Amino acid sequence: MKILAIETSCDETGIAIVEGQKTPEGLSFAVLKHALLSQAQLHAEYGGVYPNLAKREHQKNLPILFEQFKDEKPDAIAVTQGPGLEPALWTGIEFAKKLAAQSQVPLLPINHMEGHLISSLVKDGKIENVQFPVLGLLISGGHTEFVLMREWFKYEIIGETLDDAVGEAFDKVARMLGLPYPGGPHISKLAAQARAISGRSAVSNHPLADLQGGNSTSAAGISLPRPMLNTDNCDVSFSGLKTAALYALRDMGGIQTLSAEQIADFAREFEDAVGDIFTAKTLRALEKTEAKTFVIGGGVAANSYLREKLGAVVAKEFPEVEFKLPEHSITGDNAIMIGEAALARRLSGLEDESKEEIRAMGQLSISSAK
Numbered sequence: 357m358k359i360l361a362i363e364t365s366c367d368e369t370g371i372a373i374v375e376g377q378k379t380p381e382g383l384s385f386a387v388l389k390h391a392l393l394s395q396a397q398l399h400a401e402y403g404g405v406y407p408n409l410a411k412r413e414h415q416k417n418l419p420i421l422f423e424q425f426k427d428e429k430p431d432a433i434a435v436t437q438g439p440g441l442e443p444a445l446w447t448g449i450e451f452a453k454k455l456a457a458q459s460q461v462p463l464l465p466i467n468h469m470e471g472h473l474i475s476s477l478v479k480d481g482k483i484e485n486v487q488f489p490v491l492g493l494l495i496s497g498g499h500t501e502f503v504l505m506r507e508w509f510k511y512e513i514i515g516e517t518l519d520d521a522v523g524e525a526f527d528k529v530a531r532m533l534g535l536p537y538p539g540g541p542h543i544s545k546l547a548a549q550a551r552a553i554s555g556r557s558a559v560s561n562h563p564l565a566d567l568q569g570g571n572s573t574s575a576a577g578i579s580l581p582r583p584m585l586n587t588d589n590c591d592v593s594f595s596g597l598k599t600a601a602l603y604a605l606r607d608m609g610g611i612q613t614l615s616a617e618q619i620a621d622f623a624r625e626f627e628d629a630v631g632d633i634f635t636a637k638t639l640r641a642l643e644k645t646e647a648k649t650f651v652i653g654g655g656v657a658a659n660s661y662l663r664e665k666l667g668a669v670v671a672k673e674f675p676e677v678e679f680k681l682p683e684h685s686i687t688g689d690n691a692i693m694i695g696e697a698a699l700a701r702r703l704s705g706l707e708d709e710s711k712e713e714i715r716a717m718g719q720l721s722i723s724s725a726k
């Protein structure tokens with residue numbers, strides 16, 4: 357089965373055609389073609405994504421990208437329904453509706469977060485022998501949630517951010533440090549440089565070593581809090597960390613007074629704080645859910661430090677849990693993940709084509725997926 361998928365939830369315009377089939381152990385996928393246009397450069401001027409600008413760009417880019425796909429004959433069209441920026445989502449939905457009507461194939465609405473989660477389970481083009489329950493940590497610019505999947509396509513959010521998404525925190529702190537949007541990769545690069553200089557790797561001797569007491573102090577004396585580290589749930593909070601970063605920077609005399617080394621150290625301390633928070637909450641979530649598979653997904657899942665740190669801590673504390681890391685190419689927003697989620701649903705026999713008009717749903721939760 358071949359699905360043509362469209363993704364326009366935020367600032368990436370993506371189209372992909374993915375073929376999928378059932379295998380004795382699960383599913384296999386082949387990405388036949390994919391195209392992605394990022395608007396990040398454009399939004400960088402404003403330091404964030406502007407919904408109406410995103411909409412205009414998607415409207416401009418979709419027909420251009422589609423030129424490469426116009427001779428394809430898919431069995432269905434899949435499109436991101438939400439969550440995301442509604443004006444942006446609408447452009448993809450309208451485009452997909454027309455395509456589905458023209459080629460008289462079903463139109464499948466897909467949840468963007470389900471796309472992140474399902475595509476993160478794909479390894480070498482296959483999803484095989486998945487052990488349930490699956491715990492997913494979805495970390496992106498708009499979301500931060502622990503999702504429990506006890507059976508295919510049934511999701512329960514067992515913890516989430518009470519305020520900002522972690523990607524947003526990365527982007528805001530990056531902005532304070534004078535780094536361009538999206539700031540996550542820049543913070544990550546600087547933090548790695550700072551660790552290389554101080555000789556500290558991502559993995560400390562004991563996974564909880566630097567969790568003791570909450571704060572850690574770096575060589576340059578920068579110390580940021582780890583909000584909600586010890587609360588007995590799987591929720592997280594990043595707005596306090598962001599504000600603490602702002603005050604810490606002000607107390608140090610402002611960004612213009614800092615040396616390159618101090619800025620890198622600041623980035624490292626921020627990333628350490630994020631790493632400590634997710635380590636503690638992941639261990640709690642694994643304990644609570646007795647999950648057999650742990651997977652991370654979303655844009656922030658590209659972060660090397662988090663990948664390494666979570667990998668090490670899960671291997672040590674829950675050696676029986678299989679830790680699945682998404683391929684780097686799939687972490688950011690793209691249409692391949694939407695195609696894979698749609699194929700996984702269809703090949704599992706779910707009759708999920710829309711019986712009614714598909715509406716863009718900016719706040720659509722993964723827990724409402726049926």
Ligand code: KG4
Nearest residue numbers: 496497498523538540541655656659688689
């Ligand atoms: O999933 P995504 O591409 O878009 C949303 O659905 O939000 O996530 C984008 C977010 C941005 O906040 C970006 O800064 C962050 O992912 N990000 C990273 C890294 N690469 C992307 N954050 C930390 N480290 C990275 N290497």
Ligand code: ZN
Nearest residue numbers: 496654655689
């Ligand atoms: Zn995303």
